[in-house]
Amino acid sequence: MGEMPFLTRMRGRRSGLSDPASPPPSANAAPLSREDKLAIIEDLEERGLAWFWATDAQGHVTYLSPRIAASAGVAVDDLIGRPLTAVLTPVGQGGEAPSLALKLAARKSFAGFTVQVGEGGRTLVLRLSGRPVSDAAGAFLGFRGSGINVTDAFLGEQEAARQARSDALTGLANRYRMEQVIDATLLAFGASRRACALMMLDLDRFKHVNDTLGHAAGDKLLVEVARRIESVVGSRGEIGRLGGDEFQVLLPDLDDRGQLGDLARKIITMLSQPFALEEGRCSIGTSVGIAIAPYDGVGRDELTRAADLALYAAKHNGRGQFRFYAVDLEAEDRLRRQMEEDLAAAIEAGHIRVEYQPVVALADNRVCALQLQYVWHDPERGRVSADTFMPVAEASRLVTRIGRDGLRQACRDAAQWPAGLRLVVPVSPVQFTDRQFLDDVEAALDESGLDPQRLQIEVGEDLYRNDHDEVERIVSALFRRGVRLSLDQFGSGYVSLSYLRRAPFCTIKLGQSFFESTITDTLGDLEMVQAIVELAKVLRLETVAAGVGSMALLEALRGRGITHAQGFVFSEALAAEEVAAQLAADDWQLEPVRDGAQRAGRRTVFRRVGLIHQDHYYEVTLRNLSRTGAMIEGLEDVPVGTQFVLDFGGGQLAVATVVRTDGDTQGLEFESALVDDGAGGLCTRHRVSPYALAVAGAPVAALGAGPSLIAGGEKGGGSPACFTLSARAPRAGDAQS
Known part of the structure; x- marks a missing residue:
């Protein structure tokens, strides 16, 4: 069936369209004839202001305005005889085609359905209305209806909705x-x-x-x-x-x-x-x-x-x-705020003390420099390491005051050391970019009389994440003053090789995190270390390895050309009095010690954990923790090969096997390694799901900090316990550390 104007299609048949409202009567106006009315409708159709459609009793298309079909890139002949619901498809999720099909089946009038028609990227969005048509005897003939093109308005609404989202x-x-x-x-x-x-x-x-x-x-x-x-x-x-x-x-x-x-x-x-x-x-x-x-x-x-x-x-x-x-983050937040208040008071009271860790030349094991470190002696907390309080000091900018006081004290101490011994002062980005920093350095040197060549300011590579020009200005001023400069955390990517080539650094340091894969029993790949050493040789820079905690790692670094090292393998940080005692000898050499590996490789924790064996739940003390295992104490005579489930709390369970035992102390090896928790600690890769606990009748809720689950035995019946708690096992009244 070819294209057929709506006027011809409708002439001589029952219209199904309401006559337009007539204007007020006038002496010179005559009512429009049916032909004139249909001519107006045909004009609207041809101009695209409205369009029309019709179906037979089975819902197949018998007419569709040619202009609307052409605008959508579809030939009318391809549409005639197809189901209307296949020609006009839904818009949006859910769609309205099912509703349209129901309306057609119900043979009732409808209006306001949004559909689309088209292909090849020329889709039109249409607003559809229709009504059923019957013959004089009341037999259903099909539907006739009209629609308007709302593509622009619809796309505008879609864009507005997109912008709203x-x-x-x-x-x-x-x-x-x-x-x-x-x-x-x-x-x-x-x-x-x-x-x-x-x-x-x-x-x-x-x-x-x-x-x-x-x-x-x-x-x-x-x-x-x-x-x-x-x-x-x-x-x-x-x-x-x-x-x-x-x-x-x-x-x-x-x-x-x-x-x-x-x-x-x-x-x-x-x-x-x-x-x-x-x-x-x-x-x-x-x-x-x-x-x-x-x-x-x-x-x-x-x-x-x-x-x-x-x-x-x-x-x-x-x-x-x-x-x-x-x-425990909420409690941690409260503790952090309290620590900030206490730290400010500690600075005023002079409770932040300086200590010095030796830097050793690997060629002869002589101490060639001492690096400044801070320790907080708190009346209630006891000795607080810099790792604990310096992040709080950084965030609160108290680090500027700590650094200023520490620099002055360290320069006074270093002025009493032998002339060949340097002072290394690590400086945080907050302190380095403080507007008074250069004045603080000048004041410390003038007050102490220390030779600037013996002062070495150490900055991390992440300093260059700040204003690069301002950092260069301060670096240049320090160099002109005669102060030595070293670059820590080398390899982070903030300093280009071209800048390193022209910058006045005398030393590059590789931090402990650089060797993270090498401080366990296996050394791992140290090829990158050797590449950096070769680069340093070309640039005539010393190399320092920090955080060295094992003899094996020390020898591997020495073999790859690292010139200096510091860490537990040589010495902890020393108080000024201890440094003075060591310097009383003419030649200060440090031999590496073999027990440094244990201190660097494991985290000492001392806290209560749960231990599940068969249907018994024991509480023991966790002493040391690493990615692959732990040391516990509190159970007597546990044989090697025994399997436990270690309950860290908060839904964290780890399957572990006893690999060594000594009285009430056991070494455990985890079935699956722990992962970094982002806070310098370790956590299990997965946790017990609240959905799994819900199967046992618990409500679906966020996990708490307590035991992940309670077995039988000592926590409520079951077969006799296999193991006996020792005197060192935590008791019910003990405080949880």
Whole structure:
């Protein structure tokens, strides 16, 4: 059937279309004839202001306005005889085609259905109305109807909706969209008992970019940040920008904390690389907080709050790090705030003391330098190491005061040392970029009379994430003053080889994290170390390995050309009085000790944990912990080969085998290695799911900090216990450490 104008098609048959309203009567006006009325309708059709359609009693198309078909790139002849519901398809999810089919089957009038027609990228969106038509005897003949082209309005609505869900600057999902996605995901995953992870990201030093390069540069930077996050996450999750420099990543079906930690590290590394903007080169960083549903929260508010707490902990642990949520983070936050108050008081009271760790020349084991370290002697806490309080000092900027006082005291001490012994002073980025830093150095040198050549300022490579020009200005001023400079954390990627070639550094240091894979029983691959040593030789730089804790590692580094080392294998940090006693001898040499490996390779923890054997639950003391095993005490005469499940609490269970035993002390080897928890500690890769606990009758809720599960035996019946608790086992009244 060819194209047939609507006028011809309708002439002589019952219309099914209402007559248009007539104008008020007038003496000179006559009513329009049927032909004139249909001519008006035909004109509307040809001009595309309205379109018309008709079906037979079976719902097959018998007429469709030629113009609307042509606009959609479809030949009318290809549409005639096809079901209307196949020609006009639904718009959006869920669609309206099923409703249209029901209306056609019900033979009732309808209006306002949005459909689309077209192919080859020329799709039109139409608003459809129709009514049933019958003959004089009442027999159903089919449908006739009309419609309007609403494509432009529909696309405008879609764009407005997209903008309402998207961040206008980056194109990522906005806060509203992320809330919707998280709600929908948690609802669906709760029903199917699946897990998902939520990452919260906050950029470091973004305000500095805005202040120095301008807000336009800041906007461009945010766009580049979004692209880099997308390149790491890919299709694994939904990424959103919540506003400012806050981002969020939702990762469905991912609760493996090893994989999540790796992903967080990749994001941190990617965002730590310099950005080249039109306004200039800049470097930032990011911190990441991670929470996992249902372990850390079941609803959106609970999960988001958990991720926020983890992010806050990551930022106050030194920035550029990730952190998993843990139940004790809230208490940790309170302790951190209290520590900040106490630290400020300790500075005023003079409770922050200086100590010095020897730096040894590996050629002859002579001490050639002493590195300044800080220790806090607190009346209640006792001796507090710098690893514990310096992150708090950094976050609160108290580090500037600590560093200023420490520099002056250290220069006074060093002035009393032999002329060949250098003082190494590590300086944080916060202290280094403080406007008074150069004056502080000058004052310390003048007051002590120390030769500037004996003072060596040590900065981390991450310092260059700040204003590069300002850093170079300070470095140049120190060099002109005669102060030596060393570069710590070499290999992070912030300092180019071309800059290193012209910069006035005398030493590069490889930190303990650089050797992380080598401080266990196997040395791992040290080829990268040798490459750096060769580079240092070309640049005429000394190389220092820090954190060396084993004889095996020391010998491997010595064999690859490292010139200097420091760490437990030689000596702990010494008080000024101990240094003076050592210097009383003419020649200070240190021989490496073989017990340094244990101190560096394991974490000493001393806390209560659960131990499950058969249907018994024992409480023992965890003494040492590593990725692959632990040492426990509290059970008598456990034979080698015994299998336990170690309960760290908070849903963390680890299957372990006894590999050595001595009285009430056992060495355990884990079936699956632990992973980094982002806070310098270790955690299990997986946890007991609240969904699994729900099978046993527990409510689906976030995990608490207590035991993951309670077996029988000493916790409530069962067969006789296989092992006896020793006198050193924790008791019910003992405080939990």
